[in-house]
Amino acid sequence: xxxxxxxxxxxxxxxxxxxxxxxxxxxxxxxxxxxxxxxxxxxxxxxxxxxxxxxxxxxxxxxxxxxxxxxxxxxxxxxxxxxxxxxxxxxxxxxxxxxxxxxxxxxxxxxxxxxxxxxxxxxxxxxxxxxxxxxxxxxxxxxxxxxxxxxxxxxxxxxxxxxxxxxxxxxxxxxxxxxxxxxxxxxxxxxxxxxxxxxxxxxxxxxxxxxxxxxxxxxxxxxxxxxxxxxxxxxxxxxxxxxxxxxxxxxxxxxxxxxxxxxxxxxxxxxxxxxxxxxxxxxxxxxxxxxxxxxxxxxxxxxxxxxxxxxxxxxxxxxxxxxxxxxxxxxxxxxxxxxxxxxxxxxxxxxxxxxxxxxxxxxxxxxxxxxxxxxxxxxxxxxxxxxxxxxxxxxxxxxxxxxxxxxxxxxxxxxxxxxxxxxxxxxxxxxxxxxxxxxxxxxxxxxxxxxxxxxxxxxxxxxxxxxxxxxxxxxxxxxxxxxxxxxxxxxxxxxxxxxxxxxxxxxxxxxxxxxxxxxxxxxxxxxxxxxxxxxxxxxxxxxxxxxxxxxxxxxxxxxxxxxxxxxxxxxxxxxxxxxxxxxxxxxxxxxxxxxxxxxxxxxxxxxxxxxxxxxxxxxxxxxxxxxxxxxxxxxxxxxxxxxxxxxxxxxxxxxxxxxxxxxxxxxxxxxxxxxxxxxxxxxxxxxxxxxxxxxxxxxxxxxxxxxxxxxxxxxxxxxxxxxxxxxxxxxxxxxxxxxxxxxxxxxxxxxxxxxxxxxxxxxxxxxxxxxxxxxxxxxxxxxxxxx
Numbered sequence: 001x002x003x004x005x006x007x008x009x010x011x012x013x014x015x016x017x018x019x020x021x022x023x024x025x026x027x028x029x030x031x032x033x034x035x036x037x038x039x040x041x042x043x044x045x046x047x048x049x050x051x052x053x054x055x056x057x058x059x060x061x062x063x064x065x066x067x068x069x070x071x072x073x074x075x076x077x078x079x080x081x082x083x084x085x086x087x088x089x090x091x092x093x094x095x096x097x098x099x100x101x102x103x104x105x106x107x108x109x110x111x112x113x114x115x116x117x118x119x120x121x122x123x124x125x126x127x128x129x130x131x132x133x134x135x136x137x138x139x140x141x142x143x144x145x146x147x148x149x150x151x152x153x154x155x156x157x158x159x160x161x162x163x164x165x166x167x168x169x170x171x172x173x174x175x176x177x178x179x180x181x182x183x184x185x186x187x188x189x190x191x192x193x194x195x196x197x198x199x200x201x202x203x204x205x206x207x208x209x210x211x212x213x214x215x216x217x218x219x220x221x222x223x224x225x226x227x228x229x230x231x232x233x234x235x236x237x238x239x240x241x242x243x244x245x246x247x248x249x250x251x252x253x254x255x256x257x258x259x260x261x262x263x264x265x266x267x268x269x270x271x272x273x274x275x276x277x278x279x280x281x282x283x284x285x286x287x288x289x290x291x292x293x294x295x296x297x298x299x300x301x302x303x304x305x306x307x308x309x310x311x312x313x314x315x316x317x318x319x320x321x322x323x324x325x326x327x328x329x330x331x332x333x334x335x336x337x338x339x340x341x342x343x344x345x346x347x348x349x350x351x352x353x354x355x356x357x358x359x360x361x362x363x364x365x366x367x368x369x370x371x372x373x374x375x376x377x378x379x380x381x382x383x384x385x386x387x388x389x390x391x392x393x394x395x396x397x398x399x400x401x402x403x404x405x406x407x408x409x410x411x412x413x414x415x416x417x418x419x420x421x422x423x424x425x426x427x428x429x430x431x432x433x434x435x436x437x438x439x440x441x442x443x444x445x446x447x448x449x450x451x452x453x454x455x456x457x458x459x460x461x462x463x464x465x466x467x468x469x470x471x472x473x474x475x476x477x478x479x480x481x482x483x484x485x486x487x488x489x490x491x492x493x494x495x496x497x498x499x500x501x502x503x504x505x506x507x508x509x510x511x512x513x514x515x516x517x518x519x520x521x522x523x524x525x526x527x528x529x530x531x532x533x534x535x536x537x538x539x540x541x542x543x544x545x546x547x548x549x550x551x552x553x554x555x556x557x558x559x560x561x562x563x564x565x566x567x568x569x570x571x572x573x574x575x576x577x578x579x580x581x582x583x584x585x586x587x588x589x590x591x592x593x594x595x596x597x598x599x600x601x602x603x604x605x606x607x608x609x610x611x612x613x614x615x616x617x618x619x620x621x622x623x624x625x626x627x628x629x630x631x632x633x634x635x636x637x638x639x640x641x642x643x644x645x646x647x648x649x650x651x652x653x654x655x656x657x658x659x660x661x662x663x664x665x666x667x668x669x670x671x672x673x674x675x676x677x678x679x680x681x682x683x684x685x686x687x688x689x690x691x692x693x694x695x696x697x698x699x700x701x702x703x704x705x706x707x708x709x710x711x712x713x714x715x716x717x718x719x720x721x722x723x724x725x726x727x728x729x730x731x732x733x734x735x736x737x738x739x740x741x742x743x744x745x746x747x748x749x750x751x752x753x754x755x756x757x758x759x760x761x762x763x764x765x766x767x768x769x770x771x772x773x774x775x776x777x778x779x780x781x782x783x784x785x786x787x
Contacts, residue, residue, distance in 0.1 A: 006023070006660075007659055009320045011320065011323050011327065013116065014114040015112070016110075016111065016113075017111050019107065019110045025051025025668075027051075027112075028041040028043055028667075029351050029668070029669050030670065032350070032351035032352070033335065034335040034349055034350040035144060036337045038055075038056070038057060038267050039054075039349065040055050040143060041055070041352060042112070042114075044102070045155065047087075047090045047092065048101060051667060052179060053084065053178060054351075055085050055086065055087045057220060058346075059412055061080045061083060063078050063079070063080060063213075065077070065078065066078055067419075076416045076417060079417045080357075080411065081357065082358075083194050083195070083213060084194075085220055086174040086195070086209055086222035087173045088263070090169075091139075093169075095159075095164055095165075100127060100129075100135070105128050109126045111125075114328075114331075116305075116327050117302075117306075118302050118305065119301040119302070120298065121140065121141050122138070122140045133161075135160060137155075138154075139155050144300065145300075145301060145338055146304055147285065147292075148339045148341070149267055149281070149285035150265070150289045151267070152264050152297050153265070154294055155259075155263065165251075170247045170261065171246045172222050172223075174195045174243045194213055195243075197210075197211055197243055198210045198212055200240045200241065204236065205225055205247060206224040206226055207224065208221060209240075210275055210278060218269060220269035221267070221268050221269070221279055221281065223282040224264065224266075225264045226247050226263050227293070229259075229261075230251050230259045230260065231257050234251035235248075235249070262293070266286045267282065308374070311734075312330060312712065313711075315710040318705055318706040319705060319786040322652060322678070325655035325659055325678060329655060329674075329675030330374070330675075330676075332670050332672060332675045333367060335349060335350075337379070337381070340381055340382060340385075341381050345359060345367050346672075347363075349669065351669040351670045351672075352667070355410070355668075356412075358417060359411060360410050361429070362629065362673035363673075364383075364434050365436070366632070366673035367676045369676070370680065372444050373683075374714065379437070380454075383434070383450075386407065387457065390458070392414040393405035393407045394461065397465060397468075403465065403467065404464025404468065406431065407462075410424065422491035422492050422586075423491060426491060427483070427484045428484075429486070432502035434458060434462060435506040436602065438454075439459075439505070439509045440691065443691060444714070445714075445716060451513060456521065457524060459506070460524050463506055463507050463509075466506060467507070467534060470503070470537060472537075478542060480503060483496055485555065488627075489590050489592040489626075490595070491582070493556065494555060495555055496554065497595075502599070503538075504538045505538075505603060508538045511534050549618070554596040561587060562588050563588065574779075577592070577626060589622050592623075592624065594623060594633035595619075597634060598633045600612050600615060600616070600637055601637055601684070605693070612637065617641075620634065620638075621773060621774045624776050624779050625779060628662075629674065629677070631674070632677025632681040633680075635648075635685045636681060639685040640685075642768070643769055643772060644704070645783075646773065646781070647685055647703060649783050651681040651682065652784050653782065655675075655678035658670045682709065686700060686702055686724070688747075689722075696742075696744045697745035698731075698747075700763060707726065708724065708725050710723045717735075719735050720732075720734075726763075727762060728760055728763055729763060730760040730761075731746070731759045737755055747761075747763070
């Protein structure tokens with residue numbers, strides 16, 4: 001685990017002020033750069049030492065066998081694993097024939113800094129070789145948001161005290177050796193030399209490598225070029241091998257002189273384009289980067305992020321750690337999806353190999369809400385990717401004997417890759433999560449062209465799934481049996497409330513969309529009878545309730561299960577899935593992550609305030625948060641039920657998940673959903689933002705340790721800013737002119753905001769909450785001291 005404050009608290013930077021070799025893998029995830037298409041881990045420029053090397057292209061994967069202890073009908077037989085592609089980061093330095101390696105000689109100083117406003121990772125080092133030659137090295141890298149295929153590196157070195165011969169070897173390396181995989185099943189499978197060489201081309205200052213995968217038959221190209229500045233004479237040569245290219249720059253410098261090398265790299269991949277086409281694609285990307293040069297690429301990056309932060313920033317006064325962390329989270333959320341462009345967002349983004357690089361329901365339920373209100377085009381592109389896999393989802397539904405579309409629990413390309421049925425295929429709620437993301441996007445943007453082109457068909461096919469998966473009993477109630485909700489410690493159950501309520505919303509959203517687009521609905525084969533059956537099922541959905549305890553049941557019969565022995569579970573027993581058999585987990589009242597509590601957030605219109613308070617207290621006492629997806633949702637509902645200090649504690653856990661490595665697995669990549677969840681915890685939790693039935697509403701309240709909360713979001717083309725203090729809130733529009741009007745609800749009262757007339761409203765006195773909810777023994781969130 002990363003020690004607290006391993007990165008000094010700074011509102012706009014993540015700084016590493018000393019190099020800890022034991023935490024290299026974790027820091028490589030934290031300092032990873034991506035644009036949604038290309039991702040590079042924060043490995044040292046020289047390549048060694050490293051924790052876990054990694055360079056990734058979105059949706060570039062290899063197939064692998066997916067063995068089952070016992071075969072079964074409908075079990076997926078093939079898995080997909082993200083490939084560590086050709087590494088363009090390597091720039092090895094030799095000083096008077098001695099390799100620059102921080103493990104040898106004297107490391108006088110080391111600092112890395114991720115600048116969240118500029119989108120740059122900078123490194124400054126002073127090192128003395130074993131023979132006594134000192135050098136100062138400064139490197140900067142970026143993955144371009146504006147030129148999707150481009151990665152750029154700046155490497156500067158100057159000798160100290162005495163002159164030195166400097167040799168810089170810049171490389172492209174495919175099939176680099178990776179460390180052995182962890183025994184943790186969440187860690188991605190490591191593939192042995194997955195890339196087959198197809199072409200290597202040397203050029204005077206760079207070259208191109210082209211490879212393809214063995215089984216998935218995907219082709220990729222990586223190219224590099226170098227721009228060299230140095231006083232006096234220098235030599236540049238390039239040599240190659242099918243799996244590597246190396247451009248070498250040699251010079252001799254006096255103290256005060258610098259060798260400056262700009263390395264431009266470009267990536268491309270395709271399942272269809274020919275080798276010459278890919279070669280030309282990366283060549284064109286390099287030409288574009290060369291045209292703008294290093295300074296141009298840096299300025300474009302700055303301009304892009306200036307625009308992003310202008311309408312997306314969240315300001316938190318009173319908790320500097322959360323201030324830093326929420327900006328870090330927003331930056332990684334943007335990196336995961338900005339240029340994905342009809343590709344998925346994996347649970348680790350492109351920052352590491354965790355979960356094989358798969359996308360789950362995390363994307364639609366945690367990442368897309370943040371993107372929908374800050375970078376809506378990126379959210380739309382992820383849903384366009386889901387739509388592109390619709391035929392595969394229909395095939396999967398047919399295999400399972402169902403109608404409509406059964407989307408995979410985990411995948412890269414669109415086929416189901418989960419080898420464990422109870423926590424995979426049975427998690428049918430992913431269909432409703434996708435439908436919810438469609439509903440939210442259309443509602444927030446008013447983009448009805450998107451609804452016609454993409455959204456309606458997704459809503460129709462997921463509604464068909466629910467109608468065939470569920471059934472009416474003899475009393476007319478509609479049940480959905482044999483499913484797993486968000487809580488993977490309670491699997492294959494009947495009438496999971498989250499699933500049922502999300503399916504209900506899905507069915508009604510499909511009905512409403514078909515009414516808006518009747519011509520298109522008829523083209524999809526929807527008639528009045530089918531739409532009426534969706535409406536009837538939605539109206540009759542069964543919601544289990546324990547009258548004796550006065551709480552909803554997470555699923556039918558949950559509250560009669562045996563209680564888990566939390567007092568007898570030692571700290572090292574967590575996460576439970578790695579220390580106890582699923583058999584024991586499935587038959588006890590122990591919750592991995594927010595499930596019913598999550599239903600109360602997304603479908604809060606289906607519960608009364610009193611029900612929410614009782615339910616939250618009951619389930620918080622049974623939720624162990626073995627999933628990084630839980631804390632942010634518990635923060636939201638703690639705030640809504642009046643437990644603001646507890647909400648603040650859960651917010652801190654979600655926001656600091658990776659900066660403090662709270663789950664001890666940040667080495668495999670950051671937790672993008674938890675990082676996006678820190679935005680949810682602030683905006684929907686402390687800001688009280690909801691969007692039920694197309695109505696934007698807020699009910700903000702701040703905990704005692706936060707003085708001010710300010711955030712912005714996009715709503716139907718308007719930029720709304722919300723500024724919350726302890727006793728009042730100001731709503732203002734930042735665009736739209738005098739004609740633009742936005743109607744919203746503040747603590748139950750409707751009001752109108754225009755650009756020329758901000759509205760300030762008092763925050764009404766809160767109803768005193770009940771007793772503070774208890775958490776399982778030893779699992780309460782940490783209460784941090786804030787300054």
